[in-house]
Amino acid sequence: xxxxxxxxxxxxxxxxxxxxxxxxxxxxxxxxxxxxxxxxxxxxxxxxxxxxxxxxxxxxxxxxxxxxxxxxxxxxxxxxxxxxxxxxxxxxxxxxxxxxxxxxxxxxxxxxxxxxxxxxxxxxxxxxxxxxxxxxxxxxxxxxxxxxxxxxxxxxxxxxxxxxxxxxxxxxxxxxxxxxxxxxxxxxxxxxxxxxxxxxxxxxxxxxxxxxxxxxxxxxxxxxxxxxxxxxxxxxxxxxxxxxxxxxxxxxxxxxxxxxxxxxx
Numbered sequence: 080x081x082x083x084x085x086x087x088x089x090x091x092x093x094x095x096x097x098x099x100x101x102x103x104x105x106x107x108x109x110x111x112x113x114x115x116x117x118x119x120x121x122x123x124x125x126x127x128x129x130x131x132x133x134x135x136x137x138x139x140x141x142x143x144x145x146x147x148x149x150x151x152x153x154x155x156x157x158x159x160x161x162x163x164x165x166x167x168x169x170x171x172x173x174x175x176x177x178x179x180x181x182x183x184x185x186x187x188x189x190x191x192x193x194x195x196x197x198x199x200x201x202x203x204x205x206x207x208x209x210x211x212x213x214x215x216x217x218x219x220x221x222x223x224x225x226x227x228x229x230x231x232x233x234x235x236x237x238x239x240x241x242x243x244x245x246x247x248x249x250x251x252x253x254x255x256x257x258x259x260x261x262x263x264x265x266x267x268x269x270x271x272x273x274x275x276x277x278x279x280x281x282x283x284x285x286x287x288x289x290x291x292x293x294x295x296x297x298x299x300x301x302x303x304x305x306x307x308x309x310x311x312x313x314x315x316x317x318x319x320x321x322x323x324x325x326x327x328x329x330x331x332x333x334x335x336x337x338x339x340x341x342x343x344x
Contacts, residue, residue: 094145094165096172099138100152102255103177103230111137112227113154120147120162154178155227156216177230177254184222185237185246185262188334192264194222196308197239199262201226205249206234230254237262240308242289242298265311265333272304272340273318273325282343286319292328304338316341 089095096117100109114135118128128149132141147164150172157178163170183199185192201217215236217226230252237246244266252258271289272281281303289298289307291314298307309331317326318341327341 089142089168092145093142094167095169096141096143096148096150096163096165097138097169098134098141098150098152098172098174100154100159100174100176103175106175106177106255109137109154109176109178113137113152115139115141116151116153117141117143118149118151120149150174152176155180157227157229178227179230179252179254180257181226181228181233181235181250181252181260182223182257183220183235183237183260183262185239185264187239187264187266190334192222192239197222197237197264200236200238201228202234202236203231204234205232206247207249225257228252235260235262237264239264239266240268242307242309244308244310266308267311267331267334268306268308268336269329269331270304270306270338271300271316271318272338273320273343274340275343277340277342282320284320288317288319290315290317318343 098115100113101107102109116130117132118130122128134141143165145165149160150163151160152174154176155178157176159174159176161172163172185197198219198221200215201220202213202215220226232251234247234249244264246262246264248262250258250260271287273285274281283303285303287300287305288296290296311331311333313330315326315328316339317324325341325343329339
């Protein structure tokens with residue numbers, strides 16, 4: 080348990096509330112990253128609970144008028160709430176917050192995917208659990224960023240680029256520990272070009288569609304040489320320029336970035 084700051088002088092009718100949090104029973108104290116909020120115990124006429132005090136210290140001591148309150152502590156996405164009745168000169172309250180941290184990165188083979196090209200969404204529970212709330216609890220988390228969550232099972236969706244390179248993974252987060260997750264993508268970055276001859280200049284104002292062999296549209300864009308990240312597999316590129324349509328089939332191999340040229344003829 081972290082030592083609270085020295086108990087201040089408490090005026091008559093006031094009570095010192097010493098707060099601390101730990102990762103669980105018989106677990107270490109949480110040394111930072113906490114947000115404490117103390118609310119009135121009774122709602123006002125609008126039904127809201129008035130915020131009385133807020134503090135971001137690891138183990139604050141708050142001086143408040145005697146009486147009942149509701150204390151809320153947040154640590155990332157983990158929270159705990161307790162009703163507290165302040166009687167006597169000092170009241171000590173310790174909160175259990177069984178939370179852990181999650182840090183993610185993506186790779187193609189042994190190559191780390193640069194920040195800005197990949198993001199992660201975090202969901203409660205396993206991806207194989209039927210039904211349930213499928214809204215993410217954390218969205219578009221960048222590579223290397225730390226997300227604090229209650230201990231438990233989660234699944235993450237890793238989005239490399241903005242086309243179809245998506246990987247889903249189940250993970251387990253333990254209280255008081257940082258869980259590092261590396262997601263491996265089988266994909267490559269492809270640059271599309273419409274040219275009049277092999278190795279020629281790309282034609283501007285070209286509208287592009289990338290389709291699966293079955294005809295499903297994976298990505299659409301406009302430009303002389305758009306770059307698209309695609310999962311490993313076979314595709315068909317369709318280019319539209321000045322009222323004419325050109326196409327080419329191509330294959331994506333994991334980790335093999337390159338150009339796909341469509342001949343305008």
